[in-house]
Amino acid sequence: MALLIQNVRGAFLLRSVWITLVTLVAAYAELAQAQTNPLRVTRQGKGEIVAVFITSSCCTAIVPQLRAGLDRMRERLAAQALAEGVGFRLVGVALEWSPDSGWAHLKRYGAFDEVTVGSNWLSLPIERLVWQDSVTTPSVPQVVIYRHSVDVGERSIQIGPPQIRQRVRGWKEIQDWGLSQQLIP
Numbered sequence: 001m002a003l004l005i006q007n008v009r010g011a012f013l014l015r016s017v018w019i020t021l022v023t024l025v026a027a028y029a030e031l032a033q034a035q036t037n038p039l040r041v042t043r044q045g046k047g048e049i050v051a052v053f054i055t056s057s058c059c060t061a062i063v064p065q066l067r068a069g070l071d072r073m074r075e076r077l078a079a080q081a082l083a084e085g086v087g088f089r090l091v092g093v094a095l096e097w098s099p100d101s102g103w104a105h106l107k108r109y110g111a112f113d114e115v116t117v118g119s120n121w122l123s124l125p126i127e128r129l130v131w132q133d134s135v136t137t138p139s140v141p142q143v144v145i146y147r148h149s150v151d152v153g154e155r156s157i158q159i160g161p162p163q164i165r166q167r168v169r170g171w172k173e174i175q176d177w178g179l180s181q182q183l184i185p
Contacts, residue, residue: 016134021084035125038185046084046085046086046088046149047082047086047087047147047148047149047150047160048081048087048088048089048148048149048150049077049080049086049087049088049089049145049146049147050088050089050091050145050146050147050162051073051074051077051089051090051091051143051144051145052091052093052125052129052143052144052145052146053070053090053091053092053093053094053096053109053112053141053142053143053150054093054095054125054126054129054130054141054142054143054144055092055095055105055106055109055140055141056094056095056096056105056140056141057094057096057101057102057105057152057172058140059105059140059141062171063109063171064109065076065171065172065175066109066141066174066175067108067109067110068175068178069171069174069175069176069177069178069179070109070110070143070178071129071178072175072178072179073143073174073178074090074110076178076181077090077145077184080184086147087148087150088156089114090111090112090113090114091112091113091114091115091116091125092106092109092112092114092116093106093115093117093123093125093126094106094115094117094118095120095121095123095126095140096117096118096120097118097119097120098115098116098118099117102117102118102183103115103117119160121138126160127135129144129146129162129164133164136167137169139169139170141169141170141171141174142167142168142170142174143166143167143168143174143177144164144166144167145164145165145166145167145168145184146157146162146163146164146165147162147163147165147184148160148161148162148163163185165184166184170179
């Protein structure tokens with residue numbers, strides 16, 4: 001009888017471990033899918049947080065400091081977006097005239113979900129986030145963080161205008177903001 005009870009307990013424990021393992025694998029797969037496909041999260045119509053990192057080859061000497069701050073910022077904003085059930089994108093913009101030199105510079109900062117290289121201060125993200133904002137100062141490096149609505153339909157995607165929530169200018173400020181616990185409203 002004691003052997004039977006011991007076998008039942010062992011089977012129950014094995015089953016519990018198996019269910020926990022399957023649940024963890026499923027949660028990890030869902031997290032990985034959400035991080036690689038922001039539209040999966042934004043299908044709920046909640047929108048997304050977008051961080052646009054603007055840099056130039058004039059910032060080459062401070063790449064290590066900027067990279068560290070940007071990595072921490074990326075992690076924090078991705079975690080906040082996941083907790084809120086919204087999408088997150090990190091966009092890299094290199095202000096170089098040549099797309100090749102812009103791409104070579106931008107790659108030093110790690111992975112981006114989207115990049116814009118070439119056209120210097122005339123690129124589309126700069127036009128939209130710097131020149132159309134009458135109160136901002138054009139400078140590099142800087143990070144512009146905004147939210148916007150995203151509604152994914154069967155045959156179209158409706159994207160609302162960006163609502164700028166934060167501008168962080170300067171490598172030291174980017175590094176400090178990355179270390180802070182400040183959330184984006």
